[in-house]
Amino acid sequence: MNALHTLRSVVRGRVLLPEDTGFDAAHRPWNLAVEQPVAAVVEAADADDVAALVRYSRSAGLGIATQPNGHGATGRTNGAILLRTGRMDTLQIDPDGCRARIGAGVPTGAVQAAAAPYGLTGLPGSSPVVSVTGVALGGGLSWFGRTYGWVADSVTAFDIVDAEARQRHVTADTDPDLFWALRGGGGDYAIVTNLEVSLHPARRLFGGRMLWDALHAPYVMEAYRQITTTAPDELTVWMDLLHFPGSDPMVAVDATYLGDACEARDLLSPLEDLPRPLSDSRRTMSVAELGSITAEPTDPGPGMSRCELLTDLDDATVKTLLAEPIAPLLSAQIRHLGGAFTRPSDSPHGPLSEPYALYLFGVPSDPATADAVTAKQRALADSLPVSGRKPLTFLNPTETLADAFTPATLARLRSVKRRRDPHNLLRSNFPVGG
Template sequence: MPDSHPATAGANAPFPDIVGSLRAELSCEVTGPGDTDWEKRRVAWNTHVDQHPAAVVVPEGAEDIRAAVAFARKHALAVAVQPNGHGATTALSGTILIRPVRLRDITVDTERRRVRVQAGAKWKELQEALDGTGLMGLPGSTADNSVIGYHLGGGLSWFGRTYGPAAEYIRSLEVVTPEGELREVTAENDPELFWALCGGGGDFGVVVSMEIELLDERPVYGGRLMWAAEHAEEVLRAYVATTRAAPVELSVWLWFVTFPPIDAIPAELQGRSFANVDATFLGTAEDAEKYLDPLREVPGMEADTLGPVSVTRIDEVAGEPTDPMPAVDWSQLVTKIDEEFLKRLLELNWPGGGSPVVAQLRHVGGALARPGATAASGLAGEYLLTTVGVPITEEDAEAIHRHDERLEAALADRLAGYGHPNMLGHDTRTQRAHSPENLEHLRRIKRERDPAGVLRGNRPVLGSPG
C-alpha cells in the first residue's frame, strides 16, 4: 500500500509562536530559530541531513518530555527524539525535537543482571559502567551512538549471530505515550506496544529510560586484516569461504575502501585503496584462529591487528568515526551469494576503481535469523550489504546516489528488498526498514495507538509527513 500519514501533527500546522509557548509551559531549555545556540541544537551528527525542526527541547527529566508531548498533542504538532543524529532523516523537520542529552544516568544491578539506561546515554558510557562487573551488553560497531536509539532500531551487534538482536534483551521501557502519559511498558502489560518499540523505531513512544538484560562477559578475539586493492578478489573469495564455515561465535565483515587524503587518516594510508576484513570471535584465540587462518593465507596482507580485545573497547575493531560528518548510506540484506553476485559486486565496487563509496559486506544470520520476538527479529539474509559515501558537495551526493542505484539494480535478484533499521540511509523509504509482514504490523499499531501522528520517528512507519 502507498505511504500515508495523518494530516495533523506537525506537517504544516499554523502556530504563531511555538518556541515562546513551549518556554511558557516547560521549565527546561527550549531553543528556536534565531537563538544563539540554534545551529548547534538543530544539526544532526550526520551533517548531510539538513533538518529544520520547529523547536528543540532539552529536557531535565521525564516531566519535561511528558509536557512537550502533551503540548504537541494539544496544538496538532509532532514530536521527535534525537539524542545524537547518527540515523537522522529530514522527516524530523517541522517537529518539536527532543534532545535528551542531559538524561545520561546508568544504573547497573549486578544481582539481577540488569541495567537501567536513560535516553541520552551513549554506548561508551554504558561500556565504562559495565567494566569490571563481569557483565556485558550487545554493542554494535561504534560506541558513540545512543544506547536507547540503537536498541529501538533493533540493535545489530557484533555478537548478534550468537545472541540475536539487542532489542530482544529489552525488559522494560519507561515511555511517554502519544497521549502525554508516562508509563512503564513490558512484554507482559502491553505485548503489542512492547513488540513495536523493540525494533520498530521512535514512532510509538518517547522512551525516557530502558531496562536491559545483561549477559556474562566472554573473552573476545578480534581486529582487522588489510590487503592492497589488487588482492580484492582473492580476499572476497576467502571471506565468503570463511563465513560459510563460521560458527555463530564468529562475526566477519569485509570492506572495500579508498582512504581520503585528509588529516584524520594516517599519512601512509591517504589516497590508497584496500580490501579489509574486520572480525570478532567470542572465545579463545586458539579457537578463533582455526577459522581466521585461511584469511591470513591470502597473499599480500599488509596489516594484522587480530588479538584479544576487551569488550569495553570493541568499537576499536571497526574504528568508525566519532566526529560529526556528512554521510550518504545504503543497505540491503543479501539472499544469495554466488559467482554472479561476486562478479557484479567487484565490477561496481573494486577498491580504487573510482567507486564513490565504502562498500561493506557483513555476515549476519545465526541467531539474527530466528523469527518472532521483536520487530527486528528474523533477518531474511545471511549477509548485509551496505555502502557509505562522504559527500563534500551536492554533486558528490548525487554521484553516490547514482552508484547505489546502479548497485541495487545489478544485484536486485539477490537482495531481500529491505535492510536493517540500524543501517539505513537518511533518505531510505520506510519500506526498506522492515520486512513487509513486520511493516504492516507496525503500521496497524501506529494507526491504533497514535492516529493523530503526535510521535514521529526517523522513518515514520506510515510514510513521510505532509
C-alpha cells in the same frame, strides 16, 4: 513563534529557538547531508520534562521529533519540536541479574565500559557513540548478533511517555502490542525515557582489523567466504572494500570472537595464508574497546548510505563486487549475518534469512559527487542478489518503513500508531504512515 517562548516556563531543560545562539548546532542531525527543519529544540532534563513537553505540544498543535544526537535522521521534522534526550544519561548495571537500566541518551560505548568489569556485554554495533535506545527502536545489528540476535531481542522493558503525556513502564506482560512495536518498529508510538536490557556473558573477546592493498581483494574475498561458511555463532566477520580520498584502495577484514585468542586464530586461519597485511590490530581486548576495530568517526559529518541484504555470496556476486573500483564510494562493507539472526524473534522484523548485509557508503562533497555516489549504489544493488528488505537502522532518508517490513507487519504497526497516537503528535525518523 512567540508562543514557543513559553516553552522555557514549561520545561527545566534547555530550550533553543531559531533566533537563539547555538540553535543551528543544536538542531543539526548527525548526518550533515540531511537538512532538519524544526520549530524549536528542547533538551529534556528527565521524564517529567518529556511529559510536560508532550502536554504543551498537544495544546499547541505541534509535533515532537525525538533524537538523542540525530543518528538516522531523515529530515521529516518540518514544524516539529526537536526533543533531545542526551541529558537523560542514567546507567545502572546489575551484574548479578545480568541486566542494565539505560537512559534514553546513553551511548553504547558507555554501556560497554560499565559492563566490561563484570565480564558482561550489551549488544554494541560498530560505533560507540550511537544511543542504545535508538539502536533498539530500530531492531539493531550488533557485533554479537550472531550469538544473541537483534539488539531489540534483549530489551525487557521500556519506560515511556505516551502521546497523552502519561509516564508508563511497558513490558511484554503490561502492554504486549506496544512492547512489540517498540522492539524494532521505530520510534513512532511513544517517547522512550529509559529501557531495561539483558546483558550477556563476555569474559573473553578477541577482535581487530587486518588491512591489505586492494590488489589482494580476490584472495581476501575467497578467505572471507571460506571462514563465514563454517563460522560458529560466536565469530563475526565483516569485509570492507575501502577507498579513502588521497589514498590507494584497500581491503579489510574486521572480526570479533567471543572466546580465546587461540580458538579465534584457528577459525580465522585462512587469512594467515594471504600476503602479509599492511596492518593487523587483532588482539585480546575488552568489550569496551570494540569501537576501535572500525574506528568510525565520532563527530558528525555528511554521508550517503544504502544497505541491501544479500541472498548469496556466490561467484557471480563476488565477480560483480570486485569487477571495478568502488569509487566514488568510500566503503562497501559486507557483514556476515546468520546464527541467532535466523532464529524466531518476536519483533517487527522477525528473523533474518539473508546470510549477508551489504552497506554502501559515500560522502556527497558536491552535487556531482552526490549523484555519482547514488548512481554507484544503485548500479551495485541492481546487479546483486538482494532480497528487497533491509534493516530499519540501515534505512537512508529516501526510504520508508515499507523497505524494512512486510505489508502485514506494517499494517500491525500502523494499527498500534492509530490507537496510541491518533493525532500524530510523535514524529519518528521513519513515520509508520509512510
